[in-house]
Amino acid sequence: MRLDNKTAIITGGASGMGRAEAEAFAKEGANVVIADLNQEAAEEAAEAIRSAGGKALAVKTDVTNEQDLRNLVETTIAEHGQIDVLVNNAGIFDKYATSLETTENQWDFIFNINVKSVFNLTNLVLPGMIERGNGAMVNIASVAGLVAGKGGAAYTSSKHAIIGYTKHLAASYGKDGIKINAICPGTISTPLIADSLKDIPADAIPVKRFGEADEVAELATFLASDEAKFMQGAAVPIDGGFTIQ
Numbered sequence: 001m002r003l004d005n006k007t008a009i010i011t012g013g014a015s016g017m018g019r020a021e022a023e024a025f026a027k028e029g030a031n032v033v034i035a036d037l038n039q040e041a042a043e044e045a046a047e048a049i050r051s052a053g054g055k056a057l058a059v060k061t062d063v064t065n066e067q068d069l070r071n072l073v074e075t076t077i078a079e080h081g082q083i084d085v086l087v088n089n090a091g092i093f094d095k096y097a098t099s100l101e102t103t104e105n106q107w108d109f110i111f112n113i114n115v116k117s118v119f120n121l122t123n124l125v126l127p128g129m130i131e132r133g134n135g136a137m138v139n140i141a142s143v144a145g146l147v148a149g150k151g152g153a154a155y156t157s158s159k160h161a162i163i164g165y166t167k168h169l170a171a172s173y174g175k176d177g178i179k180i181n182a183i184c185p186g187t188i189s190t191p192l193i194a195d196s197l198k199d200i201p202a203d204a205i206p207v208k209r210f211g212e213a214d215e216v217a218e219l220a221t222f223l224a225s226d227e228a229k230f231m232q233g234a235a236v237p238i239d240g241g242f243t244i245q
């Protein structure tokens, strides 16, 4: 199996793409650690994986809380010895609020979850990966990190920031045997954008449909696995062709 006995933390792993990633990783043999603010949903997702024969643990985590992040890393290492894969997936959306419609508090709220937490958790996980000379990180960005018009001012800026951060990490730590890549999903049918879906024309997408969470999970599995060993610092669109137009 592609992730046999690898330990993977997935933030926001209780819903949408994070949950699909947790299920896909577990099917490939990984010990999955679901780190989510929503404890009930995280426990339920972990239990569903265990019932299907996989290995999963839920750790209640607010990614904006540094103590929670330290607890997540310590709990994972106590349980499994090391962290092989980190998927920075947790994120929130700003429903297309323009710059003038965005308050400073809203900007900070989006950036704390979508960007600063990724920096904080990455810095907690990197030292162990460097020591072992091995590891994989997958940052869930967005097509909103590549083009305008797929989110508001704060969301678009936060996802551009994650792609820049991914490239910086890849350039700095590729030599240490760590592969760090970003995924840029287009419109994927998940609870995050359930309210907005009716206003998004699928017609603007070359394949004329929205994506599914398990399609993104399949790409995340590849990027987390040894098969992707020459992938470094890429921001891979998975968007039904949206960004080619």
Ligand SMILES: NC(=O)c1ccc[n+]([C@@H]2O[C@H](COP(=O)([O-])OP(=O)(O)OC[C@H]3O[C@@H](n4cnc5c(N)ncnc54)[C@H](O)[C@@H]3O)[C@@H](O)[C@H]2O)c1
Binding pocket: 011, 012, 013, 014, 015, 016, 017, 018, 035, 036, 037, 038, 041, 061, 062, 063, 064, 089, 090, 091, 092, 093, 113, 140, 141, 142, 143, 184, 185, 186, 187, 188, 189, 190, 191, 192, 193
């Ligand atoms: N759905 C889309 O169309 C789409 C497109 C591009 C990128 N993305 C990105 O994909 C990622 C996952 O999105 P999704 O659509 O699966 O969302 P979702 O809302 O279905 O799931 C997000 C999960 O993150 C958790 N979360 C939120 N804030 C948290 C916090 N502070 N600490 C810990 N967990 C927290 C939620 O509880 C939830 O379980 C996000 O980064 C999002 O920006 C989504």
